[in-house]
Amino acid sequence: ILITGLNEPDGTHRFFMLARLDGLALASYSSDTREVKPLREWAAQAVGASYLRKKTQDDWDGRTLRQYPAPFFLPVSPPGIHTLQLHVNCALDGDTPVRGQFHFAFDGQDFLILERNQSAWVPLAPGASNETHFWNAGHTWTLFAKEFLQEECVDTLKSLLRGGMEALGRQVPPGISVTYRDAPAGSATLSCHARGFYPRPIHVSWVRDGAEILPPMNASGILPHADGTYQIRQSLEIPPRWGHGYACRVNHSSLGEPAAWGSVSSRDVPFLCFRSAGLTVQLVVLKPWGSHGPSASSGGSGGARGCRAESRLESGSGVTSLPPFAGRLARCEAVRTCRSLTLRCKHVRVL
Numbered sequence: 001i002l003i004t005g006l007n008e009p010d011g012t013h014r015f016f017m018l019a020r021l022d023g024l025a026l027a028s029y030s031s032d033t034r035e036v037k038p039l040r041e042w043a044a045q046a047v048g049a050s051y052l053r054k055k056t057q058d059d060w061d062g063r064t065l066r067q068y069p070a071p072f073f074l075p076v077s078p079p080g081i082h083t084l085q086l087h088v089n090c091a092l093d094g095d096t097p098v099r100g101q102f103h104f105a106f107d108g109q110d111f112l113i114l115e116r117n118q119s120a121w122v123p124l125a126p127g128a129s130n131e132t133h134f135w136n137a138g139h140t141w142t143l144f145a146k147e148f149l150q151e152e153c154v155d156t157l158k159s160l161l162r163g164g165m166e167a168l169g170r171q172v173p174p175g176i177s178v179t180y181r182d183a184p185a186g187s188a189t190l191s192c193h194a195r196g197f198y199p200r201p202i203h204v205s206w207v208r209d210g211a212e213i214l215p216p217m218n219a220s221g222i223l224p225h226a227d228g229t230y231q232i233r234q235s236l237e238i239p240p241r242w243g244h245g246y247a248c249r250v251n252h253s254s255l256g257e258p259a260a261w262g263s264v265s266s267r268d269v270p271f272l273c274f275r276s277a278g279l280t281v282q283l284v285v286l287k288p289w290g291s292h293g294p295s296a297s298s299g300g301s302g303g304a305r306g307c308r309a310e311s312r313l314e315s316g317s318g319v320t321s322l323p324p325f326a327g328r329l330a331r332c333e334a335v336r337t338c339r340s341l342t343l344r345c346k347h348v349r350v351l
Helices: 041-047 049-057 060-067 126-136 140-163
Strands: 002-007 013-021 024-030 035-038 082-093 096-106 109-115 175-182 188-197 203-208 212-214 230-238 245-251 271-274 280-285 306-309 319-321 328-336 341-349
Touching: 013 140, 035 041, 035 049, 041 049, 041 140, 082 140, 096 140, 109 126, 109 140, 126 140, 175 245, 188 203, 188 245, 203 230, 230 245
Parallel strands: 245 280
Antiparallel strands: 002 013, 002 082, 013 024, 024 035, 082 096, 096 109, 175 188, 188 230, 203 212, 203 245, 271 306, 280 341, 319 328, 328 341
């Protein structure tokens, strides 16, 4: 749960809340409407209508949210707009609570924190010492926070997990594409983009010559989509050298366990072919036998700098060639192993 409070220059306060479970937005609140609104029907059914009514009827702006740290409300705060955020979370390992906290931040800086397994607030900023002593002296809101972490947060989480098995357990494989662009001094930049996947955990890495894991030059981090899925982009700058093969390797729970691979047509395999001299590029994708990804699409031909396509895996031949470019021919061959499928695109001289 993330609650954000704004202290306006005229002394008024506004509050906003967003509740998430494993990255999925479940409910929202705004002091403008003073109503807790469920964002997913299954979540509303899991907690029940009475729970939602109770949360809506709670005096969030008065009894609960106005118990935020005093600097947010006292006139001694510097003039201007101030922001205070409260992040409340709890986690389960099976049925066992393993983590929980109330974590405050003031104007973007950590302020104080209460952990589930601790009995007292801990200051995270010099200005939080007075508030920490006050709250640790038996303040009623401290008692509420401890009870919430020990009971309500855990009970609500269990109800949501039971009610959201189908939504939370779904597996959506990533759509994967690799792009290439020239960079200064003759180098090139490779970008691997995995998008539309769920659940959130994913590992995307660059490999050179099948062995060395390379740190990305630029990583976007895992970003949310409006539809509840995620995306990530990893870029890598490579020097103008001959003979190296580069691979974007993607690991995600939706891609299944290791399986045998059949013959795959190169037009039906995610691939990237470069027409720059001597560059070999591999795109490695872990997918289960018989699974399907996006439908085929391709780009780049003739005098274009490169070509890209991504599609589903089907049976067919595993070798293809691209038209000559600058005296070279790109030849692509699908290579299978027990854990991955690699499409190698090499350049040979055209005699």
